[in-house]
Amino acid sequence: MEERRGGGGGGRGSGKGPAAGKMMSLNEFVSSMAPLIDLEKAAEISAESEASSKRKERRGSVMPNLKCTDAQTGLMGKTLLEFQPNKGDVLPPHKFGTHDVVALKPNKADAGSPALGQGVVYRLKDSSITVVFDDIPEDGLNSPLRLEKLANEVTYRRMKDALIQLSKGIQTGPSANLVPVLFGENLPMRSKDAVKFSPFNKNLDDSQKDAISKALRSRDAFLLHGPPGTGKTTTIIEIILQEVKRGAKILACAASNIAVDNIVERLSQYRTKLVRLGHPARLLPQVLDSALDAQVLRADNSSLAGDIRKEMKVLNSKLLKAKDRNTKRDIRKELKTLAKEERKRQQLAVADVIKNADVVLSTLTGASSKKIAGITFDLVIIDEAAQALEVACWIALLKGQRCVLAGDHLQLPPTIQSVEAEKKGMGKTLFERLTEGYGEEITCMLTIQYRMHELIMNWSSKELYNNKIKAHSSVAGHMLYDLEGVNKSSSTEPTIILVDTTGCDMEEVKDEEESTMNEGEAAVSIAHAKLLVESGVRAIDIGIITPYSAQ
Numbered sequence: 001m002e003e004r005r006g007g008g009g010g011g012r013g014s015g016k017g018p019a020a021g022k023m024m025s026l027n028e029f030v031s032s033m034a035p036l037i038d039l040e041k042a043a044e045i046s047a048e049s050e051a052s053s054k055r056k057e058r059r060g061s062v063m064p065n066l067k068c069t070d071a072q073t074g075l076m077g078k079t080l081l082e083f084q085p086n087k088g089d090v091l092p093p094h095k096f097g098t099h100d101v102v103a104l105k106p107n108k109a110d111a112g113s114p115a116l117g118q119g120v121v122y123r124l125k126d127s128s129i130t131v132v133f134d135d136i137p138e139d140g141l142n143s144p145l146r147l148e149k150l151a152n153e154v155t156y157r158r159m160k161d162a163l164i165q166l167s168k169g170i171q172t173g174p175s176a177n178l179v180p181v182l183f184g185e186n187l188p189m190r191s192k193d194a195v196k197f198s199p200f201n202k203n204l205d206d207s208q209k210d211a212i213s214k215a216l217r218s219r220d221a222f223l224l225h226g227p228p229g230t231g232k233t234t235t236i237i238e239i240i241l242q243e244v245k246r247g248a249k250i251l252a253c254a255a256s257n258i259a260v261d262n263i264v265e266r267l268s269q270y271r272t273k274l275v276r277l278g279h280p281a282r283l284l285p286q287v288l289d290s291a292l293d294a295q296v297l298r299a300d301n302s303s304l305a306g307d308i309r310k311e312m313k314v315l316n317s318k319l320l321k322a323k324d325r326n327t328k329r330d331i332r333k334e335l336k337t338l339a340k341e342e343r344k345r346q347q348l349a350v351a352d353v354i355k356n357a358d359v360v361l362s363t364l365t366g367a368s369s370k371k372i373a374g375i376t377f378d379l380v381i382i383d384e385a386a387q388a389l390e391v392a393c394w395i396a397l398l399k400g401q402r403c404v405l406a407g408d409h410l411q412l413p414p415t416i417q418s419v420e421a422e423k424k425g426m427g428k429t430l431f432e433r434l435t436e437g438y439g440e441e442i443t444c445m446l447t448i449q450y451r452m453h454e455l456i457m458n459w460s461s462k463e464l465y466n467n468k469i470k471a472h473s474s475v476a477g478h479m480l481y482d483l484e485g486v487n488k489s490s491s492t493e494p495t496i497i498l499v500d501t502t503g504c505d506m507e508e509v510k511d512e513e514e515s516t517m518n519e520g521e522a523a524v525s526i527a528h529a530k531l532l533v534e535s536g537v538r539a540i541d542i543g544i545i546t547p548y549s550a551q
């Protein structure tokens with residue numbers, strides 16, 4: 001049995017539901033978002049590439065004058081190149097991070113000149129940077145080189161593609177029933193009876209169990225509202241396990257690689273058949289075993305492909321030695337047939353791994369991978385959905401019949417670079433839009449938090465969550481001096497210290513990139529951190545956060 005939420009009326013196939021009118025229509029969404037994607041793309045590209053080479057060096061998005069010091073094959077057959085500075089022992093100051101997409105160019109090449117290769121940053125040390133390339137750049141590696149951080153244009157193309165698909169192909173696609181609900185044309189539905197389940201995680205609290213039961217009842221869209229530390233990811237893991245148990249095939253996504261890896265890591269503790277899509281250089285080492293490339297390498301079809309490659313190597317050396325034209329022609333023909341067979345075997349191996357997986361995990365943009373094109377998922381789960389652009393969510397949502405979005409729209413929204421795109425609504429998330437449109441009909445909020453002392457929690461609980469959050473007894477009164485080796489002192493006894501620096505002659509200044517800093521306040525933070533270390537707190541357990549990079 002099924003019931004429709006929102007008080008009878010309207011509903012699937014019967015025209016507009018009551019939510020229509022207050023929710024944005026599909027047409028409005030598509031026509032307003034398309035130009036905003038262009039604005040955002042232009043903002044990112046101009047930030048990265050319009051600056052002069054020297055300015056980019058100063059900003060740290062170009063690393064000049066490097067030498068290639070090591071080349072290795074590894075990481076699932078890909079090539080790892082290590083670079084070190086030509087002058088001195090340490091890399092210049094830079095803003096490169098692991099996972100960044102970079103272009104390798106001759107050091108003196110013009111700004112727009114073609115790259116020797118494009119890769120992903122794999123490892124960073126003070127003295128070297130290691131980049132993974134799918135193919136080894138053929139030449140130029142012996143001369144001075146530079147690396148340039150690239151703007152990620154692919155992401156914008158994928159978002160545009162999702163918009164195009166959304167505007168035309170939705171009547172027949174996997175998400176044909178979901179789309180009208182997410183645009184307020186049909187009302188959300190759920191099965192009439194509560195769903196009973198036997199949890200895999202025996203520690204779940206009542207608010208988590210309630211949310212899981214409601215998610216399992218939902219026939220289309222469900223929102224899991226998780227304030228900080230309330231076990232949103234813990235709850236998602238249980239939803240995935242319960243859905244797999246009842247035979248669902250799931251696509252689990254998040255905007256960032258790190259959030260996806262977090263789910264992979266926690267899910268790997270159970271016996272779930274899962275596969276993680278994405279470039280191996282972008283994955284945490286502890287999830288590499290779940291990576292598609294790793295599973296493909298272990299597959300039968302893949303070892304057949306390997307045998308074919310060996311055969312091709314032998315033929316290639318024969319070809320080099322062959323003198324007779326006819327022999328050469330025959331070898332080339334055979335090589336062509338083998339190459340075709342090798343590609344087919346690789347594709348079969350990939351398709352097998354994906355077909356056998358109950359849970360496929362990727363970033364939202366990664367969900368546009370050809371490897372899962374044409375696959376329908378029973379459920380699409382998006383973690384950190386309140387920090388993801390709605391257009392990016394659609395890349396994944398178009399592949400699913402139902403969705404669970406987990407997040408907290410009362411925390412920070414996604415970062416938008418273009419001021420105009422932000423003003424025109426690009427940062428409004430699907431999570432927030434659905435919360436406004438359907439509210440509690442499709443939402444469940446987790447209410448017990450497992451991270452903060454209750455004095456820290458009280459402010460946000462009161463201001464943002466209607467006083468509904470309770471601290472679990474394991475954390476409600478925990479103190480720094482409860483940690484092993486930490487003494488009671490004036491710095492470890494207080495739960496919160498607010499330092500008012502007004503009138504202390506601590507003025508803000510701007511650095512050359514117009515980023516703000518305040519040396520006096522930095523000194524206060526450092527002094528406090530030192531006091532904590534003197535009281536026995538491990539330096540590695542202290543975090544210092546500031547809103548500006550210069551600070």
Ligand SMILES: Nc1ncnc2c1ncn2[C@@H]1O[C@H](COP(=O)(O)OP(=O)(O)OP(=O)(O)O)[C@@H](O)[C@H]1O
Nearest residue numbers: 203204205226227228229230231232233234235450
């Ligand atoms: N029912 C529970 N019993 C005990 N500990 C729990 C429970 N649920 C969650 N936790 C713990 O609380 C912490 C936060 O959980 P989790 O990472 O799932 O929350 P989250 O809401 O996703 O976090 P974030 O605020 O970072 O988004 C973790 O250390 C987790 O092990």
